[in-house]
Amino acid sequence: MTLERKLGAATRDAYGKALVELGKENLDIIVMDADLSKSTRTEMFGKAYPDRFIDIGIQEMNLVGIATGLASCGKIPFISSFACFLMCKGYEQLRVGVAFPNLNVKVVTSHGGISVGEDGASQQSVEDFALAGTLPNFTVMVPSDEFSAKSLIKQAASHKGPVYVRTSRSKAPIIYNEKTEFKIGKGIKLCDGKDVTLIATGLLVFEALEAAEILKSKNINASVVDIHTLKPLDHELLSSEAKKTGAFVVAEEHLIWGGLGSVVAQSVSQSSPVPIEFVGINDTYAESGKPEELFEKYGLTAKQIVRAAERVISRK
Numbered sequence: 001m002t003l004e005r006k007l008g009a010a011t012r013d014a015y016g017k018a019l020v021e022l023g024k025e026n027l028d029i030i031v032m033d034a035d036l037s038k039s040t041r042t043e044m045f046g047k048a049y050p051d052r053f054i055d056i057g058i059q060e061m062n063l064v065g066i067a068t069g070l071a072s073c074g075k076i077p078f079i080s081s082f083a084c085f086l087m088c089k090g091y092e093q094l095r096v097g098v099a100f101p102n103l104n105v106k107v108v109t110s111h112g113g114i115s116v117g118e119d120g121a122s123q124q125s126v127e128d129f130a131l132a133g134t135l136p137n138f139t140v141m142v143p144s145d146e147f148s149a150k151s152l153i154k155q156a157a158s159h160k161g162p163v164y165v166r167t168s169r170s171k172a173p174i175i176y177n178e179k180t181e182f183k184i185g186k187g188i189k190l191c192d193g194k195d196v197t198l199i200a201t202g203l204l205v206f207e208a209l210e211a212a213e214i215l216k217s218k219n220i221n222a223s224v225v226d227i228h229t230l231k232p233l234d235h236e237l238l239s240s241e242a243k244k245t246g247a248f249v250v251a252e253e254h255l256i257w258g259g260l261g262s263v264v265a266q267s268v269s270q271s272s273p274v275p276i277e278f279v280g281i282n283d284t285y286a287e288s289g290k291p292e293e294l295f296e297k298y299g300l301t302a303k304q305i306v307r308a309a310e311r312v313i314s315r316k
Contacts, residue, residue, distance in 0.1 A: 003213050005206070008174040011167040012110040014149035016041025019078065022157050023049045029157065030070055031078045032056060034063045039169075040080040040110040060086050064093035064105075071103040076157060083109035083125030083166055091131060098162045099135040105162050107132075108153065112142070112166035113253035114286040114294045115203055121285040125166075130258025132164035133231050139163045139184060140231040144205035147176040148228055155184050166202065170291045173206040175226070187234040189241075193221035196309045197241040197248050201227050201260050204251040204279070204300060211249075211305035222309060230260055235267050242272035247312040249277045251305050256280035275315040277308035 022029055023045055032054045037043040046053035056063055060081055067077040079086070086109050087094075098105045114124045132140045139159060143149035149167060156163040175190070182188070190205075191212050200208040205226045212222040223241055227234065242248065248268070250261040261278040268274055279299060286294050295301050 003209055005173050007171040009146040010169060010171050011143045011146060011149035012041045012169060014143070014146040015108055015110070015153055015167050016044035018150045018153040019045040020048045022154060023052065026076065026157065028074065029076045029078065030054070031080070032063055032066060033079070034058055034060050034081040034085065036081050039082070042078070042080050060089040061093050064090040064097055067105045068093070068097040068103055071105050076104055076106065078106045078108055080108050080110065082111040082123055083128045084111070084123055087125065087128045087131045094135060099137050102137040102161055104160060106156050106165070107163065108156070108165045108167060110167045111169045113168060113202065114281065114298060115168055115170045115253060115291040117170065117291045117294065118288050120288040124286055126255045126281050126285065127258070128166055129230055129252070129254045129260065133258070133263065135162070137161055138231065139229065141165045141184065141229050142202040143167065143228055144202055144226055145172045145175045147174070147178060147180055148182055151180070151182040152184070152228060155182065159184060168203055170203070172203060175206060175209070182228065185229050185232040185234060187228070187237045188226045189223060189237070190226060191222060191224040193223040193245060195221045195245060195247070196313055197223040197225060197245045198251065198305060198309065199225045199227055199238070199248055199260070199264055200251040201230065202253050204253055207300065207302045208251055208305055210302035211309065214302060214306050215309055220309065220313065227260060227264070230263055233263050233267055235271065238264060238267050239271040242268045242274045246274050247316050248274055249279060249305055249308045249312055251279040251300070253300055254280055256282060275312050277312040279304050279308050
């Protein structure tokens with residue numbers, strides 16, 4: 001198979017379109033934003049259903065508070081802003097008002113990771129997986145392309161309980177199609193190999209696929225797994241891969257502390273311990289720059305995954 005990098009829509013665009021479809025199907029859905037509806041794409045819902053859309057201004061804490069009230073009354077609130085703003089500024093309200101009472105609030109952020117690009121460190125969220133994952137009762141998901149985003153957003157709407165979904169600003173390479181089936185808590189194996197398993201989420205899934213192609217030319221057969229749901233984690237799939245390949249590389253657009261790598265390591269340490277290498281952001285914030293330049297500088301590329309795979313295989 002020849003892998004082609006064909007750019008599709010950004011996952012934030014897929015979110016906006018999915019919201020419009022959901023709004024038609026379910027009148028209990030209310031969408032709210034904190035002055036960034038054009039960027040988060042919630043404006044699509046606002047134009048279609050203005051009576052069920054609220055832009056409350058730059059008030060992330062209040063955004064969460066209003067959502068808790070709506071959820072307590074049986075509504076299904078979707079709240080959005082940039083990942084760094086909503087998760088950092090609204091964390092206490094998410095903890096006490098949403099997670100503790102286990103309310104049916106859907107938190108969907110945009111501009112996750114450093115692929116935000118030129119906006120700089122203040123608007124690049126590199127901690128959101130960890131923040132969302134430490135909230136009890138929360139489901140945490142990161143789609144990798146427009147098709148996974150649309151499906152997971154629709155599943156989030158029908159899922160009972162709080163959900164966090166990170167979407168991205170930049171266009172995402174197409175991996176799936178409209179017929180692909182996604183299920184919350186179940187990873188997807190995209191390639192089957194015997195030497196190493198490349199585990200990725202979000203925009204790093206395609207980088208992992210490219211890495212697998214490069215490794216194949218080096219006579220290394222790699223499995224590639226898309227973990228679109230970090231919580232609940234697909235322990236069964238990870239255990240199976242650990243027993244088969246005996247080596248993992250985990251790749252994510254997030255700090256290497258507290259993200260996908262941390263939960264994967266915790267999982268397999270309890271079932272089938274294997275050597276693991278981590279491709280992610282190393283205890284730093286990024287800077288302003290084009291997404292591809294930032295991915296290169298901070299090591300979030302296929303070639304970095306290849307190097308990590310070669311290192312981890314040597315440790316088997």
